[in-house]
Amino acid sequence: MNELYVGALINGLLIGAVYALIATGLNLIFGVMRVVNFAHGEMVVIGMYMGYGLWRLTGWPPIATIPFALIGLFAMGYGFQRWIGNAFVARPQHVQFVLYIGLALVITGVHAVIFGPDPMGIQSAASFDVYRVAGLRIDATRLHAALAACVLIALLWAWLRFSLTGKALHAAADNLLGARAIGIRTNHIFALAMGMGAACAGAAGALLAPLYDTQPYLASEFTLLAFIIVIVGGLASLPGALLGGVLVGVAEAFAAVVIEPSAKSLFSYGLLIIVLVLMPQGLLGGRQGAGR
Amino acid sequence: MSAILQLKGVTRRYSGLVAVSDVSFDIEQGSITALIGPNGAGKTTTFGMIAGAISPSAGSIHYEGVRIDGVAPERLCAMGIARTFQIVRPLQGMSVIDNVMIGALNRTSNLKIARSNALDLLDRVGLGTKAFEMASNLTLPDRKLLETAKALATGPKLLMLDEVMAGLRPAEADRVMDVLSAVRAEGVTILLIEHVMRVVMAIAQHVIVLNHGELIARGTPSAIVTHPRVIESYLGTKAIHP
Amino acid sequence: MSRQWWAALVFVAALALLPLGASDYLLSALTLVFIAALVGIAWNLMMGFAGQLSLGHALYFGVGAYTVAILAERYGVTPWIGMGIAFAAGAAIALLIGALGFRFAVRGVYFALLTIAFAEFGRIVFEHWSFVGGTGGFYLKALSATNVPLISLRGGARFNYYALLVTLTFAWWLSVAVVRSAIGYRWRAIRDDEDAARALGVPAFRLKLLAVALSGGLTAIAGGWSGLIGGSLFPDSVLGMRLSIDFIVAPIVGGIGTLFGPILGAFIVVPLNEWSRELAQAAGINGLNLLIYGVLLMAVIIVAPQGGWPWIARRLGLVERVPCRPGEQARNGVAIAASDSTTGDTHGQTSGRTQGQTPSRAQGQTSDRATQ
Numbered sequence: 001m002n003e004l005y006v007g008a009l010i011n012g013l014l015i016g017a018v019y020a021l022i023a024t025g026l027n028l029i030f031g032v033m034r035v036v037n038f039a040h041g042e043m044v045v046i047g048m049y050m051g052y053g054l055w056r057l058t059g060w061p062p063i064a065t066i067p068f069a070l071i072g073l074f075a076m077g078y079g080f081q082r083w084i085g086n087a088f089v090a091r092p093q094h095v096q097f098v099l100y101i102g103l104a105l106v107i108t109g110v111h112a113v114i115f116g117p118d119p120m121g122i123q124s125a126a127s128f129d130v131y132r133v134a135g136l137r138i139d140a141t142r143l144h145a146a147l148a149a150c151v152l153i154a155l156l157w158a159w160l161r162f163s164l165t166g167k168a169l170h171a172a173a174d175n176l177l178g179a180r181a182i183g184i185r186t187n188h189i190f191a192l193a194m195g196m197g198a199a200c201a202g203a204a205g206a207l208l209a210p211l212y213d214t215q216p217y218l219a220s221e222f223t224l225l226a227f228i229i230v231i232v233g234g235l236a237s238l239p240g241a242l243l244g245g246v247l248v249g250v251a252e253a254f255a256a257v258v259i260e261p262s263a264k265s266l267f268s269y270g271l272l273i274i275v276l277v278l279m280p281q282g283l284l285g286g287r288q289g290a291g292r
Numbered sequence: 293m294s295a296i297l298q299l300k301g302v303t304r305r306y307s308g309l310v311a312v313s314d315v316s317f318d319i320e321q322g323s324i325t326a327l328i329g330p331n332g333a334g335k336t337t338t339f340g341m342i343a344g345a346i347s348p349s350a351g352s353i354h355y356e357g358v359r360i361d362g363v364a365p366e367r368l369c370a371m372g373i374a375r376t377f378q379i380v381r382p383l384q385g386m387s388v389i390d391n392v393m394i395g396a397l398n399r400t401s402n403l404k405i406a407r408s409n410a411l412d413l414l415d416r417v418g419l420g421t422k423a424f425e426m427a428s429n430l431t432l433p434d435r436k437l438l439e440t441a442k443a444l445a446t447g448p449k450l451l452m453l454d455e456v457m458a459g460l461r462p463a464e465a466d467r468v469m470d471v472l473s474a475v476r477a478e479g480v481t482i483l484l485i486e487h488v489m490r491v492v493m494a495i496a497q498h499v500i501v502l503n504h505g506e507l508i509a510r511g512t513p514s515a516i517v518t519h520p521r522v523i524e525s526y527l528g529t530k531a532i533h534p
Numbered sequence: 535m536s537r538q539w540w541a542a543l544v545f546v547a548a549l550a551l552l553p554l555g556a557s558d559y560l561l562s563a564l565t566l567v568f569i570a571a572l573v574g575i576a577w578n579l580m581m582g583f584a585g586q587l588s589l590g591h592a593l594y595f596g597v598g599a600y601t602v603a604i605l606a607e608r609y610g611v612t613p614w615i616g617m618g619i620a621f622a623a624g625a626a627i628a629l630l631i632g633a634l635g636f637r638f639a640v641r642g643v644y645f646a647l648l649t650i651a652f653a654e655f656g657r658i659v660f661e662h663w664s665f666v667g668g669t670g671g672f673y674l675k676a677l678s679a680t681n682v683p684l685i686s687l688r689g690g691a692r693f694n695y696y697a698l699l700v701t702l703t704f705a706w707w708l709s710v711a712v713v714r715s716a717i718g719y720r721w722r723a724i725r726d727d728e729d730a731a732r733a734l735g736v737p738a739f740r741l742k743l744l745a746v747a748l749s750g751g752l753t754a755i756a757g758g759w760s761g762l763i764g765g766s767l768f769p770d771s772v773l774g775m776r777l778s779i780d781f782i783v784a785p786i787v788g789g790i791g792t793l794f795g796p797i798l799g800a801f802i803v804v805p806l807n808e809w810s811r812e813l814a815q816a817a818g819i820n821g822l823n824l825l826i827y828g829v830l831l832m833a834v835i836i837v838a839p840q841g842g843w844p845w846i847a848r849r850l851g852l853v854e855r856v857p858c859r860p861g862e863q864a865r866n867g868v869a870i871a872a873s874d875s876t877t878g879d880t881h882g883q884t885s886g887r888t889q890g891q892t893p894s895r896a897q898g899q900t901s902d903r904a905t906q
Contacts, residue, residue: 112821
């Protein structure tokens with residue numbers, strides 16, 4: 001019994017790291033533009049299909065898709081934002097929502113048209129690999145996914161902190177007017193933020209491909225999951241995304257053990273409602289309000 | 293002469309920074325009082341605390357003998373305290389007259405009465421010809437006038453104006469001053485934050501000076517302009533000790 | 535009577551006469567449009583006028599649907615009463631969410647996400663609640679031969695059509711009455727700038743609660759009708775996220791903050807949705823409908839971000855010009871006046887927001903810092 005909970009905790013922590021990568025992308029987009037990306041889960045699913053596709057074609061593990069997912073989704077996110085999305089940054093929120101919901105429907109539609117509605121799973125011998133540490137069995141695929149997610153998050157943080165472009169992104173997030181005044185090209189910066197955010201989602205998708213059966217309609221679940229995480233952690237807060245991702249991962253893992261797997265999101269929604277009511281800015285939010 | 297508003301030891305801290313420190317003063321019923329001080333002196337924070345937008349960290353505020361610190365702004369407005377915002381906040385999606393009607397609805401729930409009150413007030417502040425424009429289309433000086441009209445429309449007993457003259461042309465400022473004098477003659481008490489000293493000297497009976505969140509002087513306008521600490525705070529120490 | 539009222543009257547009369555020459559298929563399709571319009575009106579009261587963005591209206595819809603259906607099926611309560619109870623239930627849940635959100639100053643995006651969270655929470659609860667049938671669904675018995683539609687509120691396509699037309703007309707009239715009252719004025723003040731509105735004596739908390747309660751209640755009634763017409767209820771189809779999204783699309787496409795927008799939007803969006811679904815089915819390609827619907831949605835919002843109604847109203851000359859005082863000429867489109875600013879002010883609102891966005895955001899940040 002005890003082992004069951006420890007196992008759930010470890011699984012939750014590992015999957016939480018991947019969730020954190022998804023949420024980091026959403027937060028980056030929101031932080032810079034104050035735009036909620038309703039197509040985020042759909043972008044995750046693109047990454048999943050890339051992972052699945054690569055495995056089908058070459059037999060490589062989906063983790064090897066990461067470079068393709070990063071580049072492909074960055075290009076897509078950048079292009080979409082640059083040519084279509086940027087005109088919406090200054091518009092009221094509900095108008096933005098409709099645009100990104102439209103994008104989400106298009107992506108899901110394309111997936112369904114190409115791959116069909118049936119779930120596609122990756123069956124390989126590697127999915128049964130486990131590490132044994134101190135009497136515990138740790139799923140190798142999950143561990144690798146979590147490690148890769150952590151590395152990507154660390155790289156992103158470092159890039160945001162130390163590169164000049166990363167600093168420009170920060171500046172735009174903190175003070176848009178000021179950023180414009182010192183000559184930061186906000187059009188480029190917005191597109192860059194969307195591109196990076198999409199790349200995070202895509203990479204996370206590639207990591208999730210061996211863990212979930214890929215299916216077009218999975219997307220809205222991931223979108224909602226990402227919303228929960230960023231609100232629990234705090235919108236626009238990068239450490240918040242990490243904390244939120246891990247918390248939600250663990251909460252879901254425990255819910256699956258305590259109640260039943262299909263009710264696992266009940267815990268995360270409950271967590272979300274409690275956090276929103278007690279700390280509307282999220283656990284690590286509070287840097288600035290989302291405004292209206 | 294009784295005090296309509298009393299501040300006792302009012303303090304507001306922001307995570308270590310003290311914006312307003314231990315400020316106490318009374319405002320006399322029916323007077324015009326000016327709150328002056330250099331930028332960052334804590335004037336607008338003080339305003340916000342009186343109007344209920346900000347809660348004081350310490351101290352108490354009494355209005356007509358009732359303690360009001362921490363009371364919600366809409367309750368205070370119903371009790372007769374009206375304020376304008378330094379950074380003007382027109383209701384952008386509504387016409388000018390609708391903006392003023394929102395204030396007028398504080399006194400009556402009858403739309404017709406509210407509308408005619410609003411039109412009268414717009415005429416009074418000189419915005420009558422623009423009553424049916426969208427508030428978002430007004431120029432900044434007109435927005436300042438609109439702020440004043442909105443606050444007046446609520447039918448206040450204590451009217452608090454935050455730099456409503458800034459940016460107005462002299463003729464417009466004179467017009468607003470006339471309105472304020474007339475309003476005062478109707479028994480309304482006025483507290484204003486003002487940088488335009490010409491205005492302060494012309495209409496205020498009392499002046500309160502804040503600097504770095506502290507009250508450093510109070511008195512009549514003529515006494516204040518010669519007050520050494522006031523000159524020091526505005527011009528620096530060297531002005532007095534060359 | 536103004537031109538707007540005449541237009542509304544002609545419109546309703548035309549719809550009332552339509553069944554004389556229309557097929558049951560068309561009537562059923564229009565009934566779906568009416569349901570979407572009804573929810574759109576309800577959602578628009580909350581978002582377009584009071585400025586509170588809800589992305590979880592499926593919750594009220596689903597609760598209304600289950601309430602009416604279960605009361606009728608299990609307890610034999612006539613839907614006449616069931617509708618009233620559904621309204622109360624929808625309003626009560628909306629009040630709960632609103633009170634939690636508003637009391638703790640959950641605003642803007644956060645409030646919208648709170649509504650999603652509650653809606654999804656509700657869906658999952660219904661899926662695991664055996665009393666309401668869980669994921670297996672809840673079914674109404676087939677209509678008996680002795681069924682009297684006016685008692686059971688269940689009938690054929692024509693009955694449903696008229697029932698929804700009457701409900702919709704009533705809801706529209708209610709929304710007009712409320713929006714044009716002092717409440718409507720104060721709602722719009724809250725929408726534009728809540729803090730400034732409160733400083734002008736607007737009791738924002740109470741009025742926002744009123745808006746969400748009215749909106750939730752009306753949506754529950756729409757849900758109640760939908761359950762009676764469809765006969766079967768599944769958590770995913772009456773409480774799902776997709777439904778919440780469909781609900782908000784119609785009024786946004788039609789033009790939020792306008793009285794006709796939600797109706798127009800329903801007439802655009804529902805047929806689009808149905809048409810793309812049928813096309814996908816005919817072509818035998820799963821997901822094609824989503825693709826088409828998504829592309830059209832993006833196209834509409836890119837071309838007319840303020841929605842269709844303001845655009846049409848200007849061209850039809852339905853924007854009311856209220857007589858100004860002597861010597862004044864109201865400028866068309868901008869100077870809509872006061873007795874009915876509801877159609878016109880959307881132009882101003884949107885342009886105002888667009889222009890004012892950056893400064894107000896900067897301002898928002900400063901004031902947020904100041905209140906920490």
